[in-house]
Amino acid sequence: MTNSHCNDRLAWQREGLPFNAFGAALRRRFGGRIQRVSIDAGFTCPNVDGAVARGGCNFCDNRSFSPSRRVRLKRVGEQLDGGITSVRRRYKQVAGFLAYFQPATNTYAPVDQLEEVFQMALRWHPDIVGLAIGTRPDCIPESVVDLTRKLAQDHYVSLELGMQTMHQPGLDWMNRAHNHEHLVNAIDRCRGQGFECCVHIILGIPGETHAMMMQTADEVARxxxxxxxxxxxxxxxxxPLGEEVASGKIQLMQQDTYVATVVDFLQRIPPTTIVERISGDAPPKYLIGPQWCLEKSTLKLQIETEFKRRGTRQGSHYRPPTLLPENRPRPADNTPASIRSQIDVRGRLPVLKMESRIESGSGG
Structure with a gap:
């Protein structure tokens, strides 16, 4: 775990909050509201292009994750300008922005090209204070760790790893085409490198019991x-998931069950862990279900109310592991060769939508 700003990570308790919410953590760090601007840079995934599999994740339709894929793919700079303008219309006071590379696998390209697009985003506008980079745990060779550490020397950088679950049957069902050991290897190599590491978890995977989801919680804590x-x-x-839900083959988690499961999960993770999101949703135009996930404010209130009813908060049931994370040995890189060959190579991916000149941006 990174040590920067660790003293602020228990401020939420002094403020009487039920969990360590991301928005409040960013305000403490930067002195005001920080908003993410989603960017689609045109990346693909190794379980789409055949490097490890084809078809992609069974739940994935990037139109539902990124506004930019609902229209023509815009260049990165245009997306940043448009996103910043949109956020400023919505909020009167915004202290800064995170350029959020969200759809697909955003470290799956030649590393020199990754550096070019990430540096361009950081320089595009004076109010961009950092990056959030969504990726897979099997797409973080040492070259990407080195690049991320370099970017984090002068900016806030969060590397978001799609764990989803620690259980192989769930990963297989999703067609993730990686295993849990890739995730363990990635976090053990990224920890303490000067950038933040965020983990994505999905609750309600078919076949997973409550006990299995709590095992994933304990693994996140470990x-x-x-x-x-x-x-x-x-x-x-x-x-594919949409078809199975629409046909009745798969039942999605009910709202009250989800609320209780989130609280159970957060009780087991460290109080210093920042909680960036407590639910997911999609535009109503694309969403099949559950419809309750569209009511984000209501869902958040229900989760907070459940914490209050129990008299607990994030970390109430956390037990530190025998081997603390910071003492875990740093392993050798286990990135699959078929993926590393796409990253540790000089060249360009023609699909990537970039501006040719950094200085053409609105931020100079």
């Missing part, structure tokens, strides 16, 4: 992530 995003499993049109 590995020592800086931040976590919790998502309910939801289905969107045009996906």
């Amino acid at each position: 590995l020592g992530f800086d931040a976590i995003k919790l998502h309910n499993l939801y289905a969107v049109q045009g996906t």
Whole structure:
């Protein structure tokens, strides 16, 4: 876990909050509201292009995750300008922005090209204070660790790893085409490198019991992530999962069950872990279900109310592991060769949508 700003990570308790919420943590760090601007840079995934599998994750339709894929793919700079303008219309006071590389696998490209696009985003506008980079745990060779550490020397950087679950049957069901050991290897190599590591978890995977989800919670706690995003499993049109939900083959988690499961989960993770998200949703145009995930404010209130009813908060049931995360040995890189060959190579991916000149941006 990164040591920067660790003293602030228990401020939420002094403020009487039920969990260490991301928005409040960013305000403490930067002195005001920080908003993410989602960017689609045109990346693909190794379980789409055949490097490890084809078909992609069974729940994934990038139109539902990124506004930019609902229209023509815009260049990165245009997306940043448009996103910043949109956020400023919505909020009167914004102290800064995070360029959020969200759809697909955002470290799956030649590393020199990754550096070019990430540096361009950081320089595009003077109010961009950092990056959030969503990726898979099997797409973080040492070259990407080195690059991320370099970027984090002068900016806030969060590397978001899609764990989803620690259980192989769930990973197989999703067609993730990686195993849990890739995740363990990645976090053990990224920990303490000067950037934050955030883990994505999906609750409600078919076949997973409550006990299995709590095992994933304990594993998150054992590995020592800086931040976590919790998502309910939801289905969107045009996906294999969507078809199974629409046909009645798969039942999605009920709202009251999800609320209780989130609270159970957060009680087991360290109080210093930042909670970046407590639910997931999609645009109503694409969402098949559950419909309750569209009521985000109501869901958040229900989760807070459940904490209050129990008289607990995040970390109430956390027990430190025998081997603390910071004492875990740093392993050798286990990135699959078929993936590393796409990253540790000089060249460009023609699909990547970039501006040719950094200085053409609105930030100079």
